Amino acid sequence: xxxxxxxxxxxxxxxxxxxxxxxxxxxxxxxxxxxxxxxxxxxxxxxxxxxxxxxxxxxxxxxxxxxxxxxxxxxxxxxxxxxxxxxxxxxxxxxxxxxxxxxxxxxxxxxxxxxxxxxxxxxxxxxxxxxxxxxxxxxxxxxxxxxxxxxxxxxxxxxxxxxxxxxxxxxxxxxxxxxxxxxxxxxxxxxxxxxxxxxxxxxxxxxxxxxxxxxxxxxxxxxxxxxxxxxxxxxxxxxxxxxxxxxxxxxxxxxxxxxxxxxxxxx
Amino acid sequence: xxxxxxxxxxxxxxxxxxxxxxxxxxxxxxxxxxxxxxxxxxxxxxxxxxxxxxxxxxxxxxxxxxxxxxxxxxxxxxxxxxxx
Numbered sequence: 069x070x071x072x073x074x075x076x077x078x079x080x081x082x083x084x085x086x087x088x089x090x091x092x093x094x095x096x097x098x099x100x101x102x103x104x105x106x107x108x109x110x111x112x113x114x115x116x117x118x119x120x121x122x123x124x125x126x127x128x129x130x131x132x133x134x135x136x137x138x139x140x141x142x143x144x145x146x147x148x149x150x151x152x153x154x155x156x157x158x159x160x161x162x163x164x165x166x167x168x169x170x171x172x173x174x175x176x177x178x179x180x181x182x183x184x185x186x187x188x189x190x191x192x193x194x195x196x197x198x199x200x201x202x203x204x205x206x207x208x209x210x211x212x213x214x215x216x217x218x219x220x221x222x223x224x225x226x227x228x229x230x231x232x233x234x235x236x237x238x239x240x241x242x243x244x245x246x247x248x249x250x251x252x253x254x255x256x257x258x259x260x261x262x263x264x265x266x267x268x269x270x271x272x273x274x275x276x277x278x279x280x281x282x283x284x285x286x287x288x289x290x291x292x293x294x295x296x297x298x299x300x301x302x303x304x305x306x307x308x309x310x311x312x313x314x315x316x317x318x319x320x321x322x323x324x325x326x327x328x329x330x331x332x333x334x335x
Numbered sequence: 336x337x338x339x340x341x342x343x344x345x346x347x348x349x350x351x352x353x354x355x356x357x358x359x360x361x362x363x364x365x366x367x368x369x370x371x372x373x374x375x376x377x378x379x380x381x382x383x384x385x386x387x388x389x390x391x392x393x394x395x396x397x398x399x400x401x402x403x404x405x406x407x408x409x410x411x412x413x414x415x416x417x418x419x
Binding site for chain 2: 133167173
């Protein structure tokens with residue numbers, strides 16, 4: 069399964085992501101240059117952390133207008149997997165692939181530390197190897213991770229279950245003291261309604277091997293790989309399912325089929 | 336024609352930078368300052384002479400790039416002594 073890691077001038081986590089996909093998961097990986105007009109034949113596209121275009125104007129604002137992002141948008145619209153990490157998440161917001169915006173951290177300081185994340189969605193292509201409520205420990209390193217949107221749009225985001233990860237205490241509870249940047253509703257990561265685009269501030273690629281002290285991040289990449297291998301269409305949110313009843317029926321059938329197979333296997 | 340575009344945090348949104356600056360102003364003797372909102376200013380030399388066209392272009396620039404309307408508002412003005 070081929071992963072394309074986008075390199076903007078100023079990206080600095082591109083090689084880390086490449087390493088995880090290529091050497092830890094033993095898959096094909098390639099770099100995509102910001103001026104590329106296609107994502108080649110990559111099945112997963114990752115927008116890595118860093119300071120694309122020096123964060124000039126706003127973090128991610130200029131990167132969002134680069135030629136490769138038009139290709140990334142086409143890839144996403146066709147159902148392809150797109151993962152934005154840290155600065156990559158900021159690029160996804162500025163490109164309009166995910167809703168909302170980032171502001172300076174409430175502390176006014178660059179925050180570089182480990183945080184606790186609570187998994188809110190375990191049915192996404194990127195989280196299928198996790199379980200809802202599970203806690204992950206991951207590093208963050210950013211100055212603009214203070215997620216913001218209007219209260220109405222935040223309500224809509226929650227209603228559509230698009231929050232994938234939240235910052236919590238080590239006990240998994242919402243607590244402002246454990247929110248590293250002041251993000252609205254402790255939001256650390258969100259997805260699109262189709263589930264094939266995910267953005268998060270923490271760095272899963274920095275905790276994907278034992279030698280780094282934690283492998284909590286590996287599950288994100290392993291889940292994406294698993295999704296690509298089984299070539300399953302991304303599961304949709306209840307709201308999206310309601311809007312497309314014919315797909316809901318198809319999924320229910322597929323689920324029943326899997327259950328039947330599991331029962332046979334268990335006998 | 337020279338124009339100035341000002342982009343600043345929306346009023347309903349807490350501006351942590353502006354708050355930090357207000358607190359610092361208090362420390363240098365301006366304790367009465369009630370609010371500071373910190374933004375950005377762009378001076379833009381336009382290749383057009385028509386004022387209405389210029390204003391239209393400037394607003395479009397803000398909507399497409401200079402401001403992030405989720406968290407920011409903007410104001411445009413034509414300089415050259417002639418204020419909007």
